[in-house]
Every structure is written in structure tokens, then in C-alpha cells.
Amino acid sequence: MRYVHTMVRVKDLDASLHFYRDLLGLIEVDRMENEKGRFTLVFLSAPDDLETAKQTKAPLIELTYNWDPEDYDDGRNFGHLAYKVMDIYDLCQRLMDGGVVINRPPHDGHMAFVRSPDGISIEIIQDKLADGSTSLPPQEPWVGMKNTGSW
Numbered sequence: 001m002r003y004v005h006t007m008v009r010v011k012d013l014d015a016s017l018h019f020y021r022d023l024l025g026l027i028e029v030d031r032m033e034n035e036k037g038r039f040t041l042v043f044l045s046a047p048d049d050l051e052t053a054k055q056t057k058a059p060l061i062e063l064t065y066n067w068d069p070e071d072y073d074d075g076r077n078f079g080h081l082a083y084k085v086m087d088i089y090d091l092c093q094r095l096m097d098g099g100v101v102i103n104r105p106p107h108d109g110h111m112a113f114v115r116s117p118d119g120i121s122i123e124i125i126q127d128k129l130a131d132g133s134t135s136l137p138p139q140e141p142w143v144g145m146k147n148t149g150s151w
Helices: 013-023 047-056 088-097
Strands: 002-010 027-034 039-045 060-066 078-085 102-104 111-115 121-126
Touching: 002 013, 002 121, 013 027, 013 039, 013 060, 027 047, 039 047, 060 078, 078 088, 088 102, 088 111, 088 121
Parallel strands: 002 060, 078 121
Antiparallel strands: 002 078, 027 039, 039 060, 102 111, 111 121
16 A cells, blocks of 8 residues: 545635745645546645655645635545555455445446545545556446445
């Protein structure tokens, strides 16, 4: 398992970049604009982690800016922790066998979400396979499993 990123929702991307980048000293590694989803993701690295972050896309902080105004009360501005794993199905099965609800099952063999006992959202991402793909072939019971709760 490898730590990937922590996601934080921000209301004002410019003000947040001024804080994280200009004042705190983090460095922008990647940016993604998603017009359909109406959001922008900005990935930042600590200076000493920059070379690793450029190569592996980790460890990072992900600033998520939703284009439509939204209030983030009750800690909703904190999004999730993310980890890459060698076999997403194996880990999800182990978690499920341990009584953990799989809130967003890995329908696609690529991504799942669970919550910690304290309600912290954890994103599980399939790491790169030997053939370079980043998803395992879809399989049951995951394909047919419904999303539950929130993540």
C-alpha cells in the first residue's frame, strides 16, 4: 500500500493557492479541469517531495474547487485520504470480511471508498499493473454491488 493524497475542498481557488503555494511553499504538480463535473483539481507537493511526486503522483495534497458555490459545514471541506494498493478486490474483501461497509465498491476495478470508524473517507485506488493498466477486470460481486451511504 502506498499513500497518495489528502483531498480538501476549497471555496476560493485563488485564495487557497495563495496560501498553500505562495505562502506555505507547496509546489503545483498537476491540475485537472473537469467541465462536465464542474470542478478543478490542483495537486500540490512539499518541495522535498517534489521529485517523487512528479514520478509517482504521491505524496500530494489535492485541492478540489467546485465551480458551483457550496457551503462546507461540519467538516465537509476535508475530503478523503487516498491509498494505492496492489489488488483492490483483495483489500476490499478483507475490509468487508472485517465488518467495513464498502460505500463505493470497485465496480470498475479501479476505485473504491470506505469510511474509518470515525467517519473519515478513504479512497482506495488500484495501482498500476504489470501491463501498465490501472484497473483490474470488472468482476462480481463488485460489479453488481450498489453504492451505499456517502463517502
